Amino acid sequence: MGLCFSRKSVKTTRPSKRISNHHQSNVGSSNRWTRIGSYRKKDKSEDAIIREQALAAAVLFQQQNGRNSFLFDRSASVRCPNGNSKKQQGLPRSSSSRARSLTDPLLQPHQLVNKDVKLEEVETNHFVLVHGGGFGAWCWYKTIALLEEVGFRVTAVDLTGSGIHSFDTNSITSLSQYVRPLTDFLEKLGDEEKVIVVGHDFGGACISYAMELFQSKISRAIFIAAAMLTSGQSTLDMFSQKAYPNDLMQQAQIFVYSNGNNQPPSAIDLDKSLLRDLLFNQSPAKDIALACVSMRPIPFSPVLEKVSLSDANYGSVRRFYIQTLEDNAVTVSLQESMINSSPPERVFHLKGADHSPFFSRPQALHKLLVEIAKIQ
Numbered sequence: 001m002g003l004c005f006s007r008k009s010v011k012t013t014r015p016s017k018r019i020s021n022h023h024q025s026n027v028g029s030s031n032r033w034t035r036i037g038s039y040r041k042k043d044k045s046e047d048a049i050i051r052e053q054a055l056a057a058a059v060l061f062q063q064q065n066g067r068n069s070f071l072f073d074r075s076a077s078v079r080c081p082n083g084n085s086k087k088q089q090g091l092p093r094s095s096s097s098r099a100r101s102l103t104d105p106l107l108q109p110h111q112l113v114n115k116d117v118k119l120e121e122v123e124t125n126h127f128v129l130v131h132g133g134g135f136g137a138w139c140w141y142k143t144i145a146l147l148e149e150v151g152f153r154v155t156a157v158d159l160t161g162s163g164i165h166s167f168d169t170n171s172i173t174s175l176s177q178y179v180r181p182l183t184d185f186l187e188k189l190g191d192e193e194k195v196i197v198v199g200h201d202f203g204g205a206c207i208s209y210a211m212e213l214f215q216s217k218i219s220r221a222i223f224i225a226a227a228m229l230t231s232g233q234s235t236l237d238m239f240s241q242k243a244y245p246n247d248l249m250q251q252a253q254i255f256v257y258s259n260g261n262n263q264p265p266s267a268i269d270l271d272k273s274l275l276r277d278l279l280f281n282q283s284p285a286k287d288i289a290l291a292c293v294s295m296r297p298i299p300f301s302p303v304l305e306k307v308s309l310s311d312a313n314y315g316s317v318r319r320f321y322i323q324t325l326e327d328n329a330v331t332v333s334l335q336e337s338m339i340n341s342s343p344p345e346r347v348f349h350l351k352g353a354d355h356s357p358f359f360s361r362p363q364a365l366h367k368l369l370v371e372i373a374k375i376q
Contacts, residue, residue: 125151136158139200160299170266179210197218200358207221220318225357226321283354319344320372352364
């Protein structure tokens with residue numbers, strides 16, 4: 001998620017190891033998204049049933065992939081029937097109560113406007129998806145299915161301490177440690193193999209780090225409402241600018257002090273009751289429920305670390321930015337500030353997209369990803 005931190009909001013004198021920097025808020029419908037333990041009531045509401053289904057899905061996904069599987073690759077994704085099938089079946093219909101936008105219709109993958117993709121004309125057909133802070137490879141499940149349906153290879157990475165990666169978030173001490181699953185993957189690619197890296201939110205800083213090390217293996221980089229930094233800047237520097245305050249983000253932050261209250265925070269968690277308004281204000285209810293039982297704390301040290309980016313390495317990779325225009329976490333004004341500070345080759349806009357367009361506008365996001373892959 002977008003981390004808009006205020007340095008003044010970090011309190012180290014409180015006795016508890018988990019300290020929230022806000023008073024109880026009524027934003028986002030109070031206790032609707034509190035804790036899993038509150039789901040089980042005698043008369044279960046529809047929302048409670050949805051949340052339990054999402055939890056079961058998350059557990060099943062973890063069992064299928066195993067404790068040591070950190071890459072959500074082709075074999076782990078849910079795919080629709082391919083074009084060789086005589087009878088094409090549609091994607092499962094969403095039970096979301098959100099009115100479906102006419103600009104993002106429920107279409108079968110083969111009906112999309114970029115159905116005529118000719119993979120032999122693109123520089124690479126391999127996407128590597130990098131999640132944002134608190135998320136995991138699980139958040140890309142719609143994007144994976146759509147890209148694979150038109151023939152792309154897709155790898156979604158669980159960064160250290162994220163998704164089903166078992167490492168303790170509080171023990172992560174550097175950006176290089178946090179990004180290691182991504183850099184290990186890129187290092188193992190063949191000398192002539194290239195990929196398109198896609199970073200969401202804090203994942204933007206992560207792919208920037210990888211671009212500096214493996215520029216020859218990255219065809220292009222796509223930043224989705226992501227931290228696009230300049231050299232010598234940290235994610236905290238960018239997201240805590242006084243010119244772009246974010247009261248909702250500051251209310252949602254819960255700092256974790258696993259090393260003691262007299263030490264800097266080890267991680268940041270988010271108040272579950274505020275997730276809908278902060279990250280998913282345009283997303284379907286089922287996807288919000290999935291996120292609420294799947295998101296993990298964000299390691300604090302990588303957020304503090306300043307990146308070193310050179311024109312020869314990082315600057316040699318083609319960059320593209322996708323703006324999310326209904327984003328309450330990384331606001332449009334902050335996105336524009338990053339774009340102006342380090343202009344990419346092109347900027348695209350997703351109307352009606354919240355901070356999580358892989359949930360709120362999956363078809364439109366898919367269209368832009370394919371369009372960028374086709375740019376000569």
